[in-house]
Amino acid sequence: MDTEDLATRILAGERRALARAITLVESGRDDHRAQSVDLLERLAGSGRQALRIGLSGTPGVGKSTFIESFGMMLTQQGLKVAVLAVDPSSARSGGSILGDKTRMERLSRAPNAFIRPSPSQSALGGVARRTRDAVSLCEAAGFDVILIETVGVGQSETMVADMTDLFILLLAPAGGDELQGVKRGIMEMADIILVNKADGDLKSAAMRTCADYAGALRLLRKRAQDPEGFPKAMTVSAMEEAGLETAWGEMQALATWRRESGHFDSRRADQARHWFEEEVRLALLARLERDPEVKAQMGALGQEVAEGGASVSGAVAQMLAHLRK
Secondary structure, X not given: OOHHHHHXXXXXXXXXXXXXXXXXXXXXXXXXXXXXXXXXXXXXXXXXXXXXXXXXXXXXXXXXXXXXXXXXXXXXXXXXXXXXXXXXXXXXXXXXXXXXXXXXXXXXXXXOEEEEEEEOOOOXXXXXXXXXXXXXXXXXXXXXXXXXEOOOOOOHHHHHHHOOOEEEEEEOOOOOOHHHHOOHHHHHHOOEEEXXXXXXXXXXXXXXXXXXXXXXXXXXXXXXXXXXXXXXXXXXXXXOOEOHHHHHHHHHXXXXXXXXXXXXXXXXXXXXXXXXXXXXXXXXXXXXHHOHHHHHHHHHHHHHHHOOOOOHHHHHHHHHHHHHO
């Protein structure tokens, strides 16, 4: 693959080239990894920057419907929108189920929109390991807004907050004990909570739920990167497309304040450092897993632990001592 030509086409905004590049960076083959590193290095100096928005929410909350309505609103304003929808992986093949793209029929046909489902595979947080690389590619291709949808909601899903500028938590009304079910960790990371389905018979329930979350947010410790009034809870209706412009206005206001106060750039710098360290750890683990001597030692110690001949802590100490030799 000619990575120089591919980089030129991505910078020109060719969607087919972008799709091919994302496939390349998601590949686990060694030759593809080398090519993807070369491609990302070529694009690193593009200077283009999009607003990265992470979206998470409980199953059935209407994430796909919200993203389609929200994305259509943004494209109608002349913005280029990329959606990276991290799908649940097939247990058999490890591939993406591709459900999200089929549910966003209108947005998938919009000329200013690009939707890319990716398999979550074994990645914690419903964020594929190469999602951050895909974000960089979309920025280089000239997209203004990048929406990252994750699988599920809970403690591990906070990984998406480490690669986005804004983290939006989407919730449904009338969830009973849902307020207790949503983990404190993800509540603390949310910049804006959107209570969806605020329409029809559920509108009054949505208002009450929003008030409950607003009260819960006031009890959390104020963060340095937030202006007065944030984080906040709001109601929206993706079905009726109500409240979307107001929500977008709040997102823009928060992003603008963070840029002017310096928090935006410092946050991105911290995120880049975090992912560098994470990639180093993963690369070291992958190298160890390919070493036949290490694999044999791991297998032997694992068997010993399984048979009760050694404790987990003791076996780990032996493994680390072996690696230090």
